[in-house]
Amino acid sequence: xxxxxxxxxxxxxxxxxxxxxxxxxxxxxxxxxxxxxxxxxxxxxxxxxxxxxxxxxxxxxxxxxxxxxxxxxxxxxxxxxxxxxxxxxxxxxxxxxxxxxxxxxxxxxxxxxxxxxxxxxxxxxxxxxxxxxxxxxxxxxxxxxxxxxxxxxxxxxxxxxxxxxxxxxxxxxxxxxxxxxxxxxxxxxxxxxxxxxxxxxxxxxxxxxxxxxxxxxxxxxxxxxxxxxxxxxxxxxxxxxxxxxxxxxxxxxxxxxxxxxxxxxxxxxxxxxxxxxxxxxxxxxxxxxxxxxxxxxxxxxxxxxxxx
Numbered sequence: 001x002x003x004x005x006x007x008x009x010x011x012x013x014x015x016x017x018x019x020x021x022x023x024x025x026x027x028x029x030x031x032x033x034x035x036x037x038x039x040x041x042x043x044x045x046x047x048x049x050x051x052x053x054x055x056x057x058x059x060x061x062x063x064x065x066x067x068x069x070x071x072x073x074x075x076x077x078x079x080x081x082x083x084x085x086x087x088x089x090x091x092x093x094x095x096x097x098x099x100x101x102x103x104x105x106x107x108x109x110x111x112x113x114x115x116x117x118x119x120x121x122x123x124x125x126x127x128x129x130x131x132x133x134x135x136x137x138x139x140x141x142x143x144x145x146x147x148x149x150x151x152x153x154x155x156x157x158x159x160x161x162x163x164x165x166x167x168x169x170x171x172x173x174x175x176x177x178x179x180x181x182x183x184x185x186x187x188x189x190x191x192x193x194x195x196x197x198x199x200x201x202x203x204x205x206x207x208x209x210x211x212x213x214x215x216x217x218x219x220x221x222x223x224x225x226x227x228x229x230x231x232x233x234x235x236x237x238x239x240x241x242x243x244x245x246x247x248x249x250x251x252x253x254x255x256x257x258x259x260x261x262x263x264x265x266x267x268x269x270x271x272x273x274x275x276x277x278x279x280x281x282x283x284x285x286x287x288x289x290x291x292x293x294x295x296x297x298x299x300x301x302x303x304x305x306x307x308x
Contacts, residue, residue, distance in 0.1 A: 074129040074131070101123070107186070169275040181291065216259070275302065
């Protein structure tokens with residue numbers, strides 16, 4: 001199935017000040033064959049946000065009404081949580097029904113999971129305009145290897161051609177298989193939705209998580225919160241993406257992410273599959289948020305097969 005390649009870049013969370021990044025993003029997306037429109041919201045500023053709450057809410061509804069083939073967030077930051085109670089979810093779902101593929105991660109996790117919770121409509125977790133397509137590259141190449149893979153898989157996902165992805169994982173899960181709806185995103189944002197009407201009630205799902213700037217003890221605390229809230233026990237597997245840009249403390253004394261994964265494995269009886277290539281890193285693959293997938297592990301390679 002082919003999809004038209006008209007794309008709108010929008011800002012509905014943190015303010016976007018990196019004009020050079022947006023220009024690079026436009027060029028790279030055009031190189032992939034997209035007709036790119038930059039929404040007015042990418043130039044709005046109010047404190048740390050891309051406009052006032054009212055302006056950012058209007059941005060989401062304006063993009064939804066335009067129903068482009070791709071609605072691409074330019075960045076995350078903070079701000080989506082302030083809008084959740086006021087978003088016209090039916091309006092956004094209508095755009096999805098018309099073929100719009102909403103794409104973003106980080107703070108945009110709240111939008112994707114809110115839409116999933118209220119309407120069941122699928123979105124995409126993956127690269128954003130300024131944050132990923134606008135990355136500065138080295139002097140000897142227009143695109144580094146990881147960014148090129150990110151761009152290519154984004155295009156395959158948005159054109160409906162991406163059927164699966166594979167990645168290296170740790171030992172101990174050879175032969176494991178599971179099917180369910182893929183959902184999740186930024187760990188901090190997932191935890192922030194607990195106890196709200198914007199948190200999907202997902203049973204039998206495959207949960208994926210990533211984060212940035214969170215030291216291991218805070219990652220563990222949030223994962224334990226999900227476990228103690230009963231969320232993890234209702235899933236068939238947890239996929240752990242990249243947890244980056246944190247600083248070790250002298251108090252850690254050998255305590256790190258590996259110890260976090262070990263602790264989590266002790267308190268929840270489900271597979272923890274590490275190595276998923278998503279997060280605040282150059283290699284940031286597009287994942288179908290809220291769609292059916294099949295997970296299978298062969299030796300130390302995990303495969304995600306996307307299902308209609």
